[in-house]
Amino acid sequence: MEYCIFTEPQQGASYDDQLAFAQAAERLGFDGFFRSDHYLHMGDGDGLPGPTDAWTTLAGLARETSRIRLGTLVSSVTYRVPGLLAIQVAQVDAMSGGRAELGLGTGWFGREHDAYGIPFPAKRFGLLEEQLAIVTGLWSTPVDETYSFAGEHYRLTDAPALPKPVQSRVPVIVGGGGPKRTPELAARFATEFNIGFRSEAESAEKFAGVRAACERVGRDPESLKLSVALPTLAAASASELDRRAENLGRTVDELRGDVNIVGTRDEIVAKVERLVAIGANRVYFQLMDLQDVSHVEYLGEVLPHLPR
Numbered sequence: 001m002e003y004c005i006f007t008e009p010q011q012g013a014s015y016d017d018q019l020a021f022a023q024a025a026e027r028l029g030f031d032g033f034f035r036s037d038h039y040l041h042m043g044d045g046d047g048l049p050g051p052t053d054a055w056t057t058l059a060g061l062a063r064e065t066s067r068i069r070l071g072t073l074v075s076s077v078t079y080r081v082p083g084l085l086a087i088q089v090a091q092v093d094a095m096s097g098g099r100a101e102l103g104l105g106t107g108w109f110g111r112e113h114d115a116y117g118i119p120f121p122a123k124r125f126g127l128l129e130e131q132l133a134i135v136t137g138l139w140s141t142p143v144d145e146t147y148s149f150a151g152e153h154y155r156l157t158d159a160p161a162l163p164k165p166v167q168s169r170v171p172v173i174v175g176g177g178g179p180k181r182t183p184e185l186a187a188r189f190a191t192e193f194n195i196g197f198r199s200e201a202e203s204a205e206k207f208a209g210v211r212a213a214c215e216r217v218g219r220d221p222e223s224l225k226l227s228v229a230l231p232t233l234a235a236a237s238a239s240e241l242d243r244r245a246e247n248l249g250r251t252v253d254e255l256r257g258d259v260n261i262v263g264t265r266d267e268i269v270a271k272v273e274r275l276v277a278i279g280a281n282r283v284y285f286q287l288m289d290l291q292d293v294s295h296v297e298y299l300g301e302v303l304p305h306l307p308r
Contacts, residue, residue, distance in 0.1 A: 001276060001308050004032035005296060006073055006229055006284035010041050010051050013290035015060060018052070020293050022061050025068055028300030032069035032101070033061065034284060037076060040112035044249060055088045062096035069099050073194065073229060073284060074175060076107030077127040078118055082134035083156055090139065090165040098166035103173035103194070104131060125181050130154050132189040136172065139165055173227075177206060183213035186224065192282065196229035199258040203228055204278040227282035228275055232261040234268055234285075234299055247289050261285065265302045276307050 005025040009018055022033040037054035041047030058070050070092070080088070085102075093100035106124040107113075113120035121127070130151040141147040141161035149156040174186040175194030186193040187210060195206045211221040233248075233255050235241040241263070245252045256262045261271050272283060287295050 001306065002031040002282040003303060003306060004034055004069070004282065004284045005030055005299075006034045006286045007290055008036045008038070008286070008288055009057070009290060010036060010038040010047060011288060011290075012041060012045060012047050012049070013052070014049050015052055015057055017290040018057055019061060019064055021287070021290060021296055022065055022068065022070070024293050024296040024300070026065050028296065029303055030068065030300070031282075032071065033065075034071050034073045034101075034103070037072045037074065037079065038109060038112060040109065040115050042109070055092060058100070059092050059095055062092050062099065065096070069101055070096055071101030071171070071173070072103045074103030074105040074173060076105060077124060077131045078107045078113060078120055082131040082154060083138065083159060085131070086135045086138040087163065089135070089170060090163045093165040093167055093170055094163065100165070100167075101171040101173060102135070103175065104128065104135070105174070105176060127153050129185060132172070132174070132185060136189055139170060177202075179209060183210040184217070186210050187213040187217045187219055190224065192225040192227055194227045194229060194284075197231070197259060198228075200274055200278055203275070203280070207279045225281055226279050227284060228280050229284035229286055230259060230261050231255065232285040232287055232299070234261070234263065234295065234302065236264060236298060244289065244292065244295065247292065265305060268302050269305050272306050
């Protein structure tokens with residue numbers, strides 16, 4: 001089992017806020033620090049001090065951490081052309097000594113595209129399929145060869161396919177609840193399939209679907225990591241849980257349920273044990289308040305009690 005901290009910096013977090021979280025997560029023994037890739041805050045609040053670019057941030061964190069895995073959950077195919085994305089991720093991989101992971105998805109938040117002038121085509125699965133093929137193709141091309149690709153959306157001609165990542169295979173995360181195309185893309189291109197913000201029953205159903213997709217393409221389902229990303233509210237006492245929920249403009253009762261990870265140590269352990277039972281082998285604890293490093297600290301106290 002692996003355990004990662006997952007953040008949403010577009011809601012209002014500076015680079016220094018993210019650095020504090022990443023360094024705390026590393027010090028406390030978490031396996032990874034991941035962030036969303038968005039440019040506009042959602043819901044209430046003003047999002048100050050404003051957005052931070054995901055791969056620029058991860059490049060900085062690569063130089064200020066030494067062990068923890070670093071990646072996106074997930075980058076949108078609408079933000080970057082695949083040739084440049086492959087270079088960016090390979091560079092962060094080199095800067096981190098081989099710790100980068102790429103989460104890639106279709107994108108969904110049309111309002112942020114309008115706000116920053118980013119094209120947002122109605123149909124994006126074709127973009128995702130081609131970007132996955134191109135990025136992995138560039139990385140796997142031998143150093144003395146070139147890479148070309150001719151698709152409906154992208155065309156590359158004799159790309160030198162450089163630089164190469166440090167890792168022989170950069171982990172690629174594909175996620176989502178689609179019943180057909182998402183599992184197929186994960187089976188073909190990904191090292192990890194992620195499902196977020198779903199009940200245990202729904203997550204189990206999606207895991208079964210992607211395993212079946214692996215079998216259809218002749219891949220060993222055991223070679224694909226399965227993960228969940230869930231909003232998390234954790235504390236040692238009821239009063240501390242109330243305080244953290246209030247800081248988010250919510251109540252503890254609103255956050256409890258079959259989806260989120262909410263409670264004290266024993267409740268968190270029980271929830272994670274159920275996730276393990278349905279097949280998860282990586283859990284992302286989504287923390288929304290990036291000024292509350294003590295939230296990471298408390299989860300660090302829980303970490304030794306979780307299944308390994």
